[in-house]
Amino acid sequence: MNAAAPQTPRESRNDRAPRILVVEDEAALAYLLVYNLEAEGYQVEHVDHGDEAELRIAESPPDLIILDWMLPGVSGLEICRRLRARENCRDIPVIMLTARGEESERVRGLSVGADDYVVKPFSTPELMARVRALLRRARPERVASKLLLGDIDLDRDTRRVRRGGREIHLGPTEFRLLEYFMEKPGRVFTRAQLLDNIWGMSAEIDERTVDVHVGRLRKALIRGREKDPIRTVRGSGYSLDETFGRE
Numbered sequence: 001m002n003a004a005a006p007q008t009p010r011e012s013r014n015d016r017a018p019r020i021l022v023v024e025d026e027a028a029l030a031y032l033l034v035y036n037l038e039a040e041g042y043q044v045e046h047v048d049h050g051d052e053a054e055l056r057i058a059e060s061p062p063d064l065i066i067l068d069w070m071l072p073g074v075s076g077l078e079i080c081r082r083l084r085a086r087e088n089c090r091d092i093p094v095i096m097l098t099a100r101g102e103e104s105e106r107v108r109g110l111s112v113g114a115d116d117y118v119v120k121p122f123s124t125p126e127l128m129a130r131v132r133a134l135l136r137r138a139r140p141e142r143v144a145s146k147l148l149l150g151d152i153d154l155d156r157d158t159r160r161v162r163r164g165g166r167e168i169h170l171g172p173t174e175f176r177l178l179e180y181f182m183e184k185p186g187r188v189f190t191r192a193q194l195l196d197n198i199w200g201m202s203a204e205i206d207e208r209t210v211d212v213h214v215g216r217l218r219k220a221l222i223r224g225r226e227k228d229p230i231r232t233v234r235g236s237g238y239s240l241d242e243t244f245g246r247e
Contacts, residue, residue, distance in 0.1 A: 004109070017065040018135050019043045023053040023079070024097065025071055029120075033066060037131070039150040050074030054082070061089055064135055066127075067114075069098035077112055084113035093134040095127070103211055134194040147182040154182055154228060163221060172196065181230070186242030188233045245246055 020037055025029040025048040037044045047053050050073040057065070057079075065083075067076040074177040076096060083089040096114040116130050137150075147154040151164040159175060161168040170178065176198050176203070189197075191207035199205060214230060222228055 013140050017041050017043050019045070019055060019060075020064045020066065021053065021062040022046045022066045023050070023071065023076065024066070024068045026068070030092045032124065033127075038102065040131075041130055044130075048072070050076065050079055051104070051245070053079055055091060056225070057083065057092075061092055063093070063138070064131060066095045066097060066131075069096055080114050081112040091137045091138065095130060095134065097122075125213060147179065148238065149182055149185055150176075150229065152182070152244075154179055163223075166223070170220055173213050174220060177213055177217050177222075181238070181240035185240045185244070188231075188236050188239040190237040194237065210238075 019242045020042045022030055022033045022037070022044060024033060024046070027048075030046050030048065031142065034046050036042050045056065047056055048071075050071040051069075052073075052170045053065075053067070054074060059206060061166060067079060070193045071079075076098075080094055080096065083092060094113065095116045095118060097118050097120060098118045115134055118127055118130065145155065145157045147156070149200065154175075155161070156179065160177065161170055161178060177194070180194070191210040194210045195205065199209070216228055216244050218228060221230075231239045231241050233239055
C-alpha cells in the first residue's frame with residue numbers, strides 16, 4: 001500500500017470532522033490506524049504512552065478513543081477506568097485494542113467502561129465500521145449524511161444542496177462553508193475561525209476571502225424574496241440563523 005505520511009494535527013485540523021485519539025505504542029499498527037481513519041475523513045491524533053494520552057484527553061477531549069490495553073506508563077485499562085470516573089469524559093466512546101481474546105479479559109475490559117473490544121489481529125474494515133457505529137450513537141450530528149435547516153437540505157453523500165426542492169449549485173468551498181454553518185446553527189464564527197476550519201491553518205489567504213465566498217454562497221441560496229439564512233454579525237463574523245424556517 002502506497003500511503004502518504006499522515007498529516008500533522010495542525011495541517012489536518014477541521015472541526016467539521018469527528019476527532020479520534022489513537023493510543024497505541026506499536027508503530028506499524030498506529031500508522032495503519034491513523035492512515036485508515038484519516039482516509040475516512042476523521043481528524044486523528046496519535047500518542048504512544050498512557051501518561052501522554054491522559055494529558056491530551058484532559059486538554060481537549062476527543063469524540064472517540066481507540067485505546068491499546070498494554071501501554072508504557074499507565075495501562076489502557078487504567079486510563080479507561082479513570083475516564084469513566086471523570087464527568088467530562090464519561091461519555092467518550094472507547095474501543096479497546098488487545099491481544100487478549102479470552103472471554104474473561106473481554107469482560108474485564110468492558111467492565112471498566114470500554115464501549116467495544118477488538119482483538120488483534122483485526123479486520124481494518126470491521127474496526128472502521130465499529131468506529132462509525134459508536135460515533136453515530138454518541139455524536140449523531142457529526143456523522144449524519146443529511147443536514148436540514150428550514151427548507152435547505154444538504155446531502156453529504158451526493159454533495160447536493162436543495163432549497164425548497166430547487167437544486168442549488170455550489171462550488172467546493174461554498175459547499176464546505178454551508179456544511180460547516182449547518183452543523184452549528186446559531187453559532188457565530190469569526191473570519192479567522194472560518195479560514196482555519198474551511199481553508200486550513202496553512203492557507204496563505206486573507207480574511208477578505210471569507211467575505212467573497214460567503215457572498216457567493218448567499219447569491220446561490222437566495223432567489224427573489226427568499227430569506228437570507230446567513231447573518232452578518234458586525235464586528236464578529238457570520239452565523240447561520242438558527243430561527244431560519246421557523247416562521
